[in-house]
Amino acid sequence: MATDPGVTASAAERMAWRAASELRDHDVVFVGIGLPNLACNLASRLHAPSLNMIYESGVVGSRPERLPVSIGDPALVAGSLGIVSQADIFQCFLQGGRIAVGFLGGAQIDRWGNINTTVIGDYERPKVRLPGSGGACEIATHARRLLIIMRLNRRAFVERCDYITSPGHRVNGVSRRELGLPGGGPEKIITDHGVMTFDETGEAVLTELYPGVSVDDVRAGVGWHLRVADELKTEAEPSAEALRLMREELDPQRLFLK
């Protein structure tokens, strides 16, 4: 693997910043814990003050003072604009198509954006038991835009997932449209070295590199022959204000910015 890219921003900060820049004001976003949480809270303090943050535990319009530690953290509730049942979150909002942006990560991902959060190895007797679907499959199925945040690693970016928990653009040759999945599917994979988007067949393509990173650096962390766009963009550095917000206000204890 290449060395940690970025001089001023750490890899985690860069991923959070890059993810934040994908969010638009007024978006309804289904916020997961970890870096997505940081990204959403960062966006809401920068360019998206009216971001409608929805948490799986049933909190709607959350404005947490500090970054919540887990989905059930009471910090989410204070100042929020509503508490609904989790049934409403899943059935009425997610299945109902009200969620503009969902975030996922996972232990494995393939070129079609299929994600594994269930097992490494055999399902019946796994080598490693992972957290499970949680709400991941439902988010991958229904969110209008799906953003994936994962660090590059050949064990994570694999030719074939051991188990597909959450479907991407194509499963065993069948497209998500043919499968009847209403959401837009994966839009971007935001990694610690650059960003991938998806072509018309649903395959991941490298389209952006962070400063100081080469295509070979990225390919070293991908277990299939990664397609690369003809013209690669280079992302700007996170602004000083963004870094200050992340380091001093949102995650001063470095819970997520490890």
Added chain:
Amino acid sequence: MADKRMSEADVVARIEDGMTIGVGGWGSRRKPMSIIREIARSPLKDLTIVSYGGPDVGLLCATGKVKKVVYGFVSLDSIPLEPHFRAARQKGTIEAFELDEGMFQWGLYAAANRLPFLPTRAGLGSDIMRINPQLKTVKSPYEDGEELVAMPALNLDVALIHMNRGDARGNGQFLGPDPYFDDLFCNAAKQRFMSVEKVVPTEDLLKEGSIHTLKINRMMVDGVVEAPQGAHFTTCEPDYGRDEAFQKEYAATAKDPELWSAFYAKWVDVDAATYRANLAERG
């Protein structure tokens, strides 16, 4: 007036080998742990546990009570993966039916409505359909003709939940920020048992919370167990938060048989009163 109060042991006496038990709460939050421990130290076996899983699932796996777990996740929140469940899963000693949380809730909802299934799009394209051939799809009979997953009802023999307050008749109240799915578990089950931090007179139920906090009513409950600290070491806001130090100790026992036997002797194979006394002594 029916007085439904009973002990943890009375609840366990109503459970039989091979039954399907739904457990309320969520992860390591408001779990009916005093009843779970009573099951863990009983001779019961071959249970199917249906849960937004936390230490309820882990403890019952560690004590060999479980044949199958139906879950969307099994987590201790501040410790992302429940270590006892993970150990059982990786040893292959239990059957696992992992669902998406939305499917899980839909299955409980179908059971609560006494419907055989409810249609959903979640699961299409996921390996869940490959691993679980018992999951079928259904075609919409209307013009759209859409193919959907027919999420089967998660019918429960028994539901176990823990609430902050309740009365002797089985009305129950949550005072924390989140009701979880405890009402749904009760509605999906044949027998329903609720432990509460404190049993209060019916007319006092509105003293601590609004009418909206009375999530459980007496037609949904067959037995009430007064269990102060009954959710320990999981959260029971606002009565108490999670005992993180205790949870760490519990988690560490998954990797050390000696630690586990000591933990089992002091914290599992004891009645509720002894458990509380041990807890008071621990300080």
